[in-house]
Amino acid sequence: MQDKNKKNQYSNPPTMHDVADVAGVSQMTVSRVMRGTGYVSDDVLKRVEDAARSIGYVHNRLAGGMSKYDNPLVGVVVPSLQNRVFTEVLSGISDTLNKNNLRPVFGVTEYSLEREEEIVFDLLSWRPRGLILAGLEHTDGLRRIIEQTGVKTAEIMDVDGSALAASFGISQKAAGEQMAMHLIAKGYKNFAYIAGLDERAKKRFNAFKTCIEEHGGTISQTRISKKTLSMKEGRVLTADILSGANKPEAIYYSNDDLAAGGLMHCIADGLKVPDDIALAGFNGLNFLEALPVQITTTKTPRYDIGVEAANWISNKSSEKEERRAHQFDIELIEGDTT
Amino acid sequence: MQDKNKKNQYSNPPTMHDVADVAGVSQMTVSRVMRGTGYVSDDVLKRVEDAARSIGYVHNRLAGGMSKYDNPLVGVVVPSLQNRVFTEVLSGISDTLNKNNLRPVFGVTEYSLEREEEIVFDLLSWRPRGLILAGLEHTDGLRRIIEQTGVKTAEIMDVDGSALAASFGISQKAAGEQMAMHLIAKGYKNFAYIAGLDERAKKRFNAFKTCIEEHGGTISQTRISKKTLSMKEGRVLTADILSGANKPEAIYYSNDDLAAGGLMHCIADGLKVPDDIALAGFNGLNFLEALPVQITTTKTPRYDIGVEAANWISNKSSEKEERRAHQFDIELIEGDTT
DNA sequence: AAAATATATGTTTGCGCAAACATAAGTCAA
DNA sequence: TTGACTTATGTTTGCGCAAACATATATTTT
Numbered sequence: 001m002q003d004k005n006k007k008n009q010y011s012n013p014p015t016m017h018d019v020a021d022v023a024g025v026s027q028m029t030v031s032r033v034m035r036g037t038g039y040v041s042d043d044v045l046k047r048v049e050d051a052a053r054s055i056g057y058v059h060n061r062l063a064g065g066m067s068k069y070d071n072p073l074v075g076v077v078v079p080s081l082q083n084r085v086f087t088e089v090l091s092g093i094s095d096t097l098n099k100n101n102l103r104p105v106f107g108v109t110e111y112s113l114e115r116e117e118e119i120v121f122d123l124l125s126w127r128p129r130g131l132i133l134a135g136l137e138h139t140d141g142l143r144r145i146i147e148q149t150g151v152k153t154a155e156i157m158d159v160d161g162s163a164l165a166a167s168f169g170i171s172q173k174a175a176g177e178q179m180a181m182h183l184i185a186k187g188y189k190n191f192a193y194i195a196g197l198d199e200r201a202k203k204r205f206n207a208f209k210t211c212i213e214e215h216g217g218t219i220s221q222t223r224i225s226k227k228t229l230s231m232k233e234g235r236v237l238t239a240d241i242l243s244g245a246n247k248p249e250a251i252y253y254s255n256d257d258l259a260a261g262g263l264m265h266c267i268a269d270g271l272k273v274p275d276d277i278a279l280a281g282f283n284g285l286n287f288l289e290a291l292p293v294q295i296t297t298t299k300t301p302r303y304d305i306g307v308e309a310a311n312w313i314s315n316k317s318s319e320k321e322e323r324r325a326h327q328f329d330i331e332l333i334e335g336d337t338t
Numbered sequence: 339m340q341d342k343n344k345k346n347q348y349s350n351p352p353t354m355h356d357v358a359d360v361a362g363v364s365q366m367t368v369s370r371v372m373r374g375t376g377y378v379s380d381d382v383l384k385r386v387e388d389a390a391r392s393i394g395y396v397h398n399r400l401a402g403g404m405s406k407y408d409n410p411l412v413g414v415v416v417p418s419l420q421n422r423v424f425t426e427v428l429s430g431i432s433d434t435l436n437k438n439n440l441r442p443v444f445g446v447t448e449y450s451l452e453r454e455e456e457i458v459f460d461l462l463s464w465r466p467r468g469l470i471l472a473g474l475e476h477t478d479g480l481r482r483i484i485e486q487t488g489v490k491t492a493e494i495m496d497v498d499g500s501a502l503a504a505s506f507g508i509s510q511k512a513a514g515e516q517m518a519m520h521l522i523a524k525g526y527k528n529f530a531y532i533a534g535l536d537e538r539a540k541k542r543f544n545a546f547k548t549c550i551e552e553h554g555g556t557i558s559q560t561r562i563s564k565k566t567l568s569m570k571e572g573r574v575l576t577a578d579i580l581s582g583a584n585k586p587e588a589i590y591y592s593n594d595d596l597a598a599g600g601l602m603h604c605i606a607d608g609l610k611v612p613d614d615i616a617l618a619g620f621n622g623l624n625f626l627e628a629l630p631v632q633i634t635t636t637k638t639p640r641y642d643i644g645v646e647a648a649n650w651i652s653n654k655s656s657e658k659e660e661r662r663a664h665q666f667d668i669e670l671i672e673g674d675t676t
Numbered sequence: 677a678a679a680a681t682a683t684a685t686g687t688t689t690g691c692g693c694a695a696a697c698a699t700a701a702g703t704c705a706a
Numbered sequence: 707t708t709g710a711c712t713t714a715t716g717t718t719t720g721c722g723c724a725a726a727c728a729t730a731t732a733t734t735t736t
Contacts, residue, residue: 056486059463063692081429091419094446108432125397148394231628261628268630290569290599292606401722
C-alpha cells in the first residue's frame with residue numbers, strides 16, 4: 001500500500017524528476033542544465049550534473065522535441081556508401097554537423113529514386129531540422145513532400161538544373177567541356193567513353209561529346225556499366241575496348257577508379273600511356289597520387305561541398321532567400337596520361 | 339470568437355487529428371494505418387491514406403516514441419568514413435537495418451575514444467533500440483553508460499578481448515599468425531612492418547611478430563604512420579624502408595592500401611616482386627583485383643560482419659544470453675607478391 | 677441458434693519534457 | 707532608498723501520439 005503513492009526508488013529509466021529529486025531542485029532546472037540554456041548557478045549546475053551521473057540519467061530528446069522542434073537531427077541521403085565520392089562528402093557533412101551540435105541520420109538509396117522517396121518520408125517522421133539529398137533528380141512525390149512540409153533542403157553534387165532548394169556542387173557541364181577542350185588541344189580525335197548509369201556523369205558526357213564533335217572529333221565507342229564502377233570494372237572494359245578494331249586514341253572515364261583500372265590494364269599489357277592510349281578520369285581522388293603514372297583528371301571539392309551544405313543547414317537564416325545554387329570550382333589536373 | 343473553439347483549417351503542421359477529421363475516423367485509427375498495425379478495413383485504409391496525402395501529413399515519431407519505446411533508431415559509431423573497411427561494414431549495416439525497418443544514426447569518432455563517449459551519450463538521448471560500436475576498446479565512462487542504460491550493444495571488427503556485450507568480427511591474433519606462417523613457409527626471414535595507430539592492427543602485429551620470432555625470423559624495421567593509411571602513404575614508407583641499409587625480404591602492411599602503395603613504388607622503381615621484395619596486405623579489398631599484380635592478403639568478411647551485427651540488433655531476443663563473440667572466418671589469399 | 681472467435685473501430689489516458697509565465701533575490705544607477 | 711534591470715529558480719500546461727481498455731459488428735464453430 002505504501003509503495004503505491006510514494007516510490008522510494010527512482011523510475012526506470014530515470015527521468016528529469018528523479019534527477020531533480022536527488023539534486024533538490026525542480027525538473028525545469030534539470031532541463032536547463034541538460035540543454036545548457038537559461039540561468040543556472042554554479043552550485044546547482046554541479047549538483048544536477050552529479051545527480052544525473054549518479055543515477056545514470058540520459059537526456060531524452062524524444063520527449064522534449066515534441067512540444068516544439070529545434071531538433072538537432074539532419075537527414076542525409078546518398079546513393080551509395082561504396083563510392084568514395086559520397087563518403088568524402090559525408091565526411092564533410094559529418095564533421096560540420098558535429099561542430100554545430102547536429103546529428104546526421106542516414107539513408108542509402110542504391111541509386112533508386114523511389115527508394116529515395118521512401119527514405120526521405122521515413123526520415124521526415126523524425127522532424128529533422130534539415131535534409132541533404134544527392135543530386136537534383138527526384139520523384140514528383142518527393143518534391144511534393146518537401147514543399148508541403150517545408151523542410152529545409154540542400155541538394156548536393158550538382159548545380160545544372162532546377163534545384164528544389166539550395167544546391168551545392170559543381171557544374172557537370174563545365175567539367176565535361178573542360179576535359180574535352182584539354183583533349184582536343186592535345187590533338188586527340190578518336191575517343192571512347194566508359195561510365196555507369198549515373199545522371200551526373202550523363203550530363204558531363206553530353207557536354208563532353210558536344211564539345212568534341214564541334215571540334216571535329218568523334219566518340220567511336222562507349223561502355224555503360226551497370227555494375228559497381230570499380231578499378232576492376234575499368235580494367236575489364238578497357239581491355240574490351242582495346243581488343244576490338246577501331247582503337248580509340250583516348251578514353252574518357254566517368255570516374256577515377258575506372259581510369260585507374262584502365263591504367264592497370266595498360267601496365268599489365270605493356271601498353272604505352274599516352275602514346276598507345278591516353279586516359280582521363282574524373283574526381284581527383286587522393287589514391288591517384290600513389291599510382292606509378294599520374295592520371296589526368298578533374299579535381300572536385302567533395303569534402304568542401306559537404307561542409308558548405310552542412311553549414312547552410314545549420315544556419316537558422318531565412319530559408320527562402322537562400323534558395324540558390326552554390327557552384328564550386330573544379331580544376332583540371334594534367335597528369336602523364338594525356 | 340467562433341474560431342477559438344472550432345478551427346476550420348488544419349493545424350500546421352497537420353496532426354493525426356486533422357487526418358482523422360478528413361477521413362472521418364478517429365485519431366487512433368489513423369495511428370493504426372500509419373504504423374500498419376492492428377485491424378483496419380480496406381475502405382478506411384484507403385480513405386486515411388488519401389486524407390494524409392491530401393493535407394501533407396507526415397508521421398511524427400517523436401511524439402509516439404515518447405510513451406513507450408520500440409524506437410527504430412540504431413546508433414552506429416565508426417572511427418572514420420575515409421576507410422573503406424568501415425564503409426563496407428556500414429553498407430552491410432545500412433542494408434540490413436533497412437530490411438528490418440530500422441534507421442541508422444551515425445557518429446564518427448576520428449579514432450578518439452573520448453569523442454566516442456560523447457557521441458554515444460548524445461545518441462542515447464534518442465533512445466535508440468541498439469548501438470553498434472567499432473572495436474572493443476572504450477572509455478570507462480562509456481562502459482558505465484552502456485551498463486546503466488542497458489542499451490543493446492554490438493561491438494564489431496574484433497573478437498579478441500573482453501566484449502562489453504556481443505561482438506562480431508575476426509580474431510586479429512589468428513590473422514597475424516596465419517600470415518606469419520605463410521611467409522615463414524615461403525622462406526622469408528627478415529621482415530619490415532608498416533602500419534598505423536589502430537588497435538586491431540596492433541593485436542595482429544603482436545601475434546605476427548611472436549610467431550615470426552618463434553620461427554627464427556626477425557622484424558628488422560617498422561614504420562608506424564600517424565597519417566591516413568592511404569596508397570600514397572604506403573608508397574612513401576615503402577620507398578623509405580627500401581632506401582636504407584638492411585633491406586627486408588618481405589614487408590607486412592596493416593592494410594591493402596598501404597600494400598598497394600608499396601607495389602606501386604616497386605613498379606615505378608623497377609623492383610621485381612616477390613624476388614627483390616615480397617609484400618603482404620590485409621583486408622582483401624576488391625580493388626586489389628584490378629592491380630597488375632595480385633597482392634597476398636587476408637580476406638576479411640566486412641560486409642557480412644555489418645549484416646550480422648545489424649541482424650542481432652534487429653532481433654528482439656533476450657539480450658542477456660546473447661552476449662558472446664561471433665567470430666568470422668578469415669581467408670589467406672595467396673597472390674603473386676609472396 | 678448459441679457460443680466462441682476474428683475483425684474493426686472508438687475512448688481515455690499519460691508518456692517526459694520545454695515553452696510560457698510566474699516569482700524572488702541580488703545588483704546597479706540615479 | 708527607490709526603481710530598473712539581471713540573475714536564478716519554480717509552476718503550469720500541452721505537445722502528438724500509442725498503450726490499454728472498451729465496444730461493436732462480422733464470421734466461424736459447435
